[in-house]
Amino acid sequence: MLYPLFKPLIFAFDAESAHGLSLAALRALLRRPHILQSPELRTEFAGLHFPGPVGLAPGYDKNAEIFTKAHGLGFGFVEIGTVTPLPQAGNPRPRLFRLVEDRAVINRMGFNNDGMEAVARRIAMADSAGRAVPLGINIGANKDSADRIADYEKAMARLAPLADYVTINISSPNTPGLRALQHKGALDDLLVRVKAAAPLGKPVFLKVAPDLEPADIDDIVASVIEHRIDALIISNTTVLRPTLRSHHAGEAGGLSGAPLRDLAQQRLIDFRKASGGEVSLIGVGGIASAEDAYARIRAGASLVQLYSALVYEGPYLARRINAGLVALLQRDGFASIGEAVGVDCK
Numbered sequence: 001m002l003y004p005l006f007k008p009l010i011f012a013f014d015a016e017s018a019h020g021l022s023l024a025a026l027r028a029l030l031r032r033p034h035i036l037q038s039p040e041l042r043t044e045f046a047g048l049h050f051p052g053p054v055g056l057a058p059g060y061d062k063n064a065e066i067f068t069k070a071h072g073l074g075f076g077f078v079e080i081g082t083v084t085p086l087p088q089a090g091n092p093r094p095r096l097f098r099l100v101e102d103r104a105v106i107n108r109m110g111f112n113n114d115g116m117e118a119v120a121r122r123i124a125m126a127d128s129a130g131r132a133v134p135l136g137i138n139i140g141a142n143k144d145s146a147d148r149i150a151d152y153e154k155a156m157a158r159l160a161p162l163a164d165y166v167t168i169n170i171s172s173p174n175t176p177g178l179r180a181l182q183h184k185g186a187l188d189d190l191l192v193r194v195k196a197a198a199p200l201g202k203p204v205f206l207k208v209a210p211d212l213e214p215a216d217i218d219d220i221v222a223s224v225i226e227h228r229i230d231a232l233i234i235s236n237t238t239v240l241r242p243t244l245r246s247h248h249a250g251e252a253g254g255l256s257g258a259p260l261r262d263l264a265q266q267r268l269i270d271f272r273k274a275s276g277g278e279v280s281l282i283g284v285g286g287i288a289s290a291e292d293a294y295a296r297i298r299a300g301a302s303l304v305q306l307y308s309a310l311v312y313e314g315p316y317l318a319r320r321i322n323a324g325l326v327a328l329l330q331r332d333g334f335a336s337i338g339e340a341v342g343v344d345c346k
């Protein structure tokens with residue numbers, strides 16, 4: 001793999017410029033995609049067919065610029081966004097930091113995105129051959145909106161017809177007050193209204209923060225079951241700061257990458273226990289290897305996602321994880337990912 005050669009060059013740019021460059025490179029490259037074809041990795045989930053369990057987490061392709069290329073990198077699904085009804089600029093730069101010594105990232109992007117109309121046009125124009133894997137659209141509220149729940153309703157109504165699934169994101173730490181939608185009363189209001197705006201039968205997922213108390217977890221599980229949400233995505237970035245070595249450690253925002261791994265794994269276990277296996281789970285946070293992905297699956301995740309590790313491991317990480325997962329499944333005598341889901345909780 002060439003990434004170790006290019007990494008110093010990429011790291012010479014600030015983190016946000018490097019991200020822009022990587023998007024441009026992906027748009028230009030990958031004409032001949034790699035097709036995921038290990039039968040062990042195929043997964044049916046929420047009525048959708050996933051050729052592999054490793055997805056590209058939202059935040060990388062916020063504006064649907066390269067989602068048709070994701071399967072060429074080995075991703076079995078891709079989630080774009082967060083998309084808000086109106087375009088918004090996000091927070092002032094710098095707002096994205098590499099914590100190299102910690103293999104981590106801190107971001108306070110603040111839902112910078114082109115808005116739902118521009119994103120919808122881009123998706124509608126993408127060639128259908130590029131939609132080889134399920135497309136999730138992650139939706140959010142504009143920072144200055146007077147009625148945030150109405151923003152989720154609008155984004156759901158506009159974008160769901162273009163998506164294979166929609167994720168309601170109420171867990172970004174960078175839109176002040178957004179995480180309050182995770183609290184019982186607000187969450188029930190939100191889920192009733194946003195589900196009513198979804199086309200019948202469209203899978204709807206909910207993405208939560210790792211920074212939750214046991215009582216919050218019980219409440220969220222009860223709401224998710226009551227409102228028939230199809231899956232919980234655990235988790236977004238953390239506002240906690242475990243011991244970090246990088247000089248960027250004090251930056252405000254959400255922390256992701258290696259220092260989030262154990263916390264996200266623990267929250268997945270907490271949600272699995274609280275739901276007694278009744279709610280489908282997707283694991284995300286600090287996944288950087290096949291072993292990390294496999295541990296999340298064994299703890300109850302039917303699918304996993306990653307973003308930050310791409311910075312350190314390079315664009316073909318998902319392909320390597322897929323190969324590693326096949327070997328781990330064979331080692332343990334499982335014929336498919338589905339057989340391994342939750343085995344550590346039984």
Ligand SMILES: Cc1cc2nc3c(=O)[nH]c(=O)nc-3n(C[C@H](O)[C@H](O)[C@H](O)COP(=O)(O)O)c2cc1C
Nearest residue numbers: 057058059081082107236256257285286306307308
């Ligand atoms: C720069 C950056 C931007 C992100 N933007 C979003 C976003 O818009 N919506 C969202 O739901 N999550 C967003 N995330 C969170 C990721 O999707 C993921 O939940 C989190 O980073 C943990 O996974 P990781 O450790 O593999 O990165 C963002 C993460 C990063 C690093």
